[in-house]
Amino acid sequence: MMKRLKIVSWVKPAIGLLIPLFILLIPADRLLPGMSPVEHRVLALFLMAALFWIMEPIPVFATSVLIIVLELLIVSDQGFLPLRQGPGGEEWSNLLDYKEIMATFASPVILLILGGFFLAMAATKYRLDQSLAGILLKPFGSRPAVVLLGLMAITGVFSMFMSNTATTAMMLAILAPILQKLGPEDTGRVAFALGIPFAANIGGLGTPIGSPPNAIALKYMGASAVGFGEWMVFALPYTIVLLLAAWGILNYLYPFQAVSVELNLKSRFLRSTKAYIVYGTFILTLGLWLTDFAHGMNSYVVSMIPVAIFLSAGIINREDLKGISWDVLWLVAGGIALGLALEKSGLAERLVTQIPFAGQPAFLVLFLASFAGLLMANFMSHTGTTNLLLPIVAAMGSSGLILDSIGGTGALIIGVTFSISVGMALPISTPPNALAQAAGGIKTPQMAKAGALVGLTGLGLAMLMVVLLKAFNFFQS
């Protein structure tokens, strides 16, 4: 084995800080003609965010909070006084409203994700997930390939509502007895252990609350934003097709030697009043999400309903509240704050107009942005990738670049977001991948081969989906 070079701990933060500082030292006009000092600082901040999210010298959520705090200090209307005023003592016109920056902590997208967290927490606490898994797995019998399909289907469905990581952890626990029984030479072990995280990553695309990048995508779609049900109209077929493709790929690469496997799952639904409230709230929330066109309450508003019910009924208590993944919420908030600064300072538009896109076919732009997203997402957090790419991509849409031939900004954002979410070639690509490697004893090349194939299939399918959506004129913008 190759001896790894140990990178000294201060190198990464130093690179992440020095490059942006260097950019700040270059006169603004030299970088981009007409760029204002505020845009200049946002550009440096964006570079810092990108370097920090890629190299992770500090945790990704810490980078997010750092972005928000730095924005408040150097580009907000309540920041450090000398930074607010031009040479003549007048305030810069494109400073950000500090309230808007702070409000990113509670933006509708964050609350949508929070509502999803509450549903998932209640489902886990009252064992709705385990009970359902037991019942849903029964019809899949005992043939290994069919059992794998069943496990992947259920993982996919669950990760549409629960975090991909939590779903993977639960399903890997169910899978553990099977893995123990399969012989060490049976390549089917690899298929089983990879099927779960792949299905979780793919299933996470199914609904707006399935994983944070989806919610972020909704935010940037602006005028062409879709409702919960509309999202599922295209996302659900996509996840089904890609799940089947991933199943086929795993079966082909890692065929089973075992003839039959057995799963013994005790599944009994809890029968207490609180458990019934959980079931009822689940159905109610989902129903309201899917019928937003009829009652007019959008998905953000509906997502607050389970929060209120579960807290009032004592289903989520003080101790549970402490267990909420604030890191995920703040990671997203930092991304929104970064997008806000790019947009409000005018930098996003300036950057996009500087790059000669106008001459390029819109589909090429879509493909290149999606491919870049897929590539980045294999090496860094999907939410981080989304946070960095979508503000730029959204600006492309509004910058005179002719996107009508692919269906406008909405189509571009959907294509890129889906491509990001199928980045799953490496253990570091997503937390589910890392869990599966730890639990299933999978070697990285095994994961890379299958994950790259699934990722590229996903990218191709995403492009196809955009073309189909355009054919049906889905995004009427």
Place this chain on the structure above:
Amino acid sequence: MEKIYILCVEDQREVLHAILQDLEPLADSFILEGCESALEAEELMDEVDSRGDLIGLLICDHVMPDKSGVDFLIEVNRDGRFLHTKKLLLTGLATHQDTINAINQANIDRYIEKPWAAEELVLRARQLLTLFILDKGLPYEKFLPILDTDILFERIRKS
């Protein structure tokens, strides 16, 4: 509001009766139940759990026919449904190895030797129930009179 159970498992009827008698001061806030075997206890726990109620404390003898107390506690320890349930082993006849298993595999919270003193049993039970309520995040206010204040204050101070 879900009910919290104290479950005692002891194969000798008169001993079981004596344990329940000693725990009587706790009966206002918790539900006292006795079982004469591990199998009976399993059934009852299953039943209590599926109603949405909680097993807060399990007091268990070791030497019993069919299934020993330590083996039973090991199973409970592995059961995700009873993650926070506190386990007290009450026995006079556990061997050195049994005791090691009880600590390493069953993760028991307290060990009391027979014959026991009523005050000690009640004290340990109160301590464990306090921990259970705090671990579960249940509102502790209505249990205040019987909770162990040392543990309670320590926890609140730290959080």
